[in-house]
Amino acid sequence: MTELGGRLKEAREAKGYTLDDLQEITKIQKRYLAGIEKEEYKSMPGSFYVRAFIKQYAEAVDLDADEMLTLYKGSANKEDAEEEEVPLAAPTLSRRSSRSTGQLNQIMPKIVVALFIVVIIGAVLFLSKFGPSKSEEHEFGNKPIQVEDQAKPDKQKPDDSVTDDGEKADDESDEPIEEEQQQTIENTSIEGENVTYALTNAKELQLEIRTTEDSWIGVLDEKQVERTDGARVMTAGESVKLDVSDAETIRIRLGRAPSTEIYINGELLEYVSERTTQNVYIEYKKEE
Numbered sequence: 001m002t003e004l005g006g007r008l009k010e011a012r013e014a015k016g017y018t019l020d021d022l023q024e025i026t027k028i029q030k031r032y033l034a035g036i037e038k039e040e041y042k043s044m045p046g047s048f049y050v051r052a053f054i055k056q057y058a059e060a061v062d063l064d065a066d067e068m069l070t071l072y073k074g075s076a077n078k079e080d081a082e083e084e085e086v087p088l089a090a091p092t093l094s095r096r097s098s099r100s101t102g103q104l105n106q107i108m109p110k111i112v113v114a115l116f117i118v119v120i121i122g123a124v125l126f127l128s129k130f131g132p133s134k135s136e137e138h139e140f141g142n143k144p145i146q147v148e149d150q151a152k153p154d155k156q157k158p159d160d161s162v163t164d165d166g167e168k169a170d171d172e173s174d175e176p177i178e179e180e181q182q183q184t185i186e187n188t189s190i191e192g193e194n195v196t197y198a199l200t201n202a203k204e205l206q207l208e209i210r211t212t213e214d215s216w217i218g219v220l221d222e223k224q225v226e227r228t229d230g231a232r233v234m235t236a237g238e239s240v241k242l243d244v245s246d247a248e249t250i251r252i253r254l255g256r257a258p259s260t261e262i263y264i265n266g267e268l269l270e271y272v273s274e275r276t277t278q279n280v281y282i283e284y285k286k287e288e
Contacts, residue, residue, distance in 0.1 A: 004054075004071040005039045011061035012037075026056045027218050027231045027253065033057065039075065045214060045233050052216065052255055052277055185264055187272045188283070195273045196281040199264060205247065205284045208263040210239040216255025221247040234260075245284075252280040 012022060023030045032053055035043055041050050054072055058065040183202040187195065199205065209217060211234045218231030219242065227242055231253065234240070244250050254260050257278045262269040264282065271278070 004068060004075060005037045007063065007071075008054075008057055008061065008068065009037045011063050015061055017061070022057070022060060025060050026053075028053050028056060045216075049216060049233070049255060055277075183265060183267065185267065185269060190273055193275060193277060194279045194281060195271070195275075196283060197269065198283045198285055200285040201287070202265055202284070203287060204243070204245040204265065205250070205282070206265050207242040207244055207250070207252075207282075208239060208266075209234070209242075209252070210261040210263070211236055211256075211259055212261070213256060213259035215260045216253065217260070218253035219244075220251045220253075222249040248284055248286075250282045250284070252282070254278045254280060 012019075017025075019030045019033050022028075022033055026033070032044055035041060036050070036053055036057055041047070044050050044053070051069060051072065054068050055065045058068040181201040184198075184200050186198050186200070188198050189196045207219070209219075211217070213236045214233055216231070217228070217234045217240075219227040221227060221244065227244055227247075227250070228240060233255070236259075252262060255277060257271060257273075257276055262280065269280070
């Protein structure tokens with residue numbers, strides 16, 4: 001064991017915390033906390049999470065997180081260092097793909113409008129060439145056929161706008177039609193890892209969380225009640241849907257934000273922070 005595990009354990013005991021207490025504070029499973037103190041990292045999801053767990057552990061016991069991470073890097077073997085580099089390339093590829101998709105989305109409306117104009121021009125040319133004649137006379141053999149004037153008025157048709165009582169019906173209602181307001185998601189504050197968004201003009205709060213790579217996920221409401229089966233690592237391609245309309249504030253703990261998508265009532269949340277590890281708070285401003 002190097003200095004890392006011993007210093008973390010001493011700081012925990014100095015504060016009077018048990019591993020159970022620390023699990024409740026950090027939301028990290030007890031077996032992972034014990035593994036960090038013993039410097040046994042093989043049972044953990046990967047070196048990325050080892051670093052995240054060490055950082056949270058150090059902050060919980062008031063130690064310098066950067067110093068603890070430096071001790072970890074000094075004790076980690078080369079295989080852990082190589083594994084640590086692999087997941088960092090994926091977000092770059094994802095951003096490039098997202099940029100290409102955005103450019104395509106900008107061009108497509110212009111292409112559709114151009115095609116629509118071409119179709120209209122073609123239809124006008126066709127009708128002008130092959131459309132029916134406006135002449136009132138048509139030749140049939142050698143005998144001209146006179147087209148009857150259809151402009152003569154028939155019997156006066158009843159005015160549909162007049163009711164049985166002799167009153168004209170109103171075509172438009174006197175009551176104004178209220179347009180339904182769309183929901184808005186606005187960033188209100190950024191404090192380190194804590195990023196807060198306000199949700200307004202929404203009748204409900206439906207969450208969907210999707211991961212493109214393994215990521216640590218935990219969801220708590222303002223009463224510190226876990227809204228999932230428990231904070232855990234969601235694997236790549238996994239998704240979970242939650243109805244949290246009864247909550248006023250939701251905190252979503254993200255171990256790897258670039259690999260995690262959050263949808264609020266079907267709308268993708270745009271991150272304003274570039275941090276890999278984040279606490280995303282959603283304050284639900286319910287309609288009166």
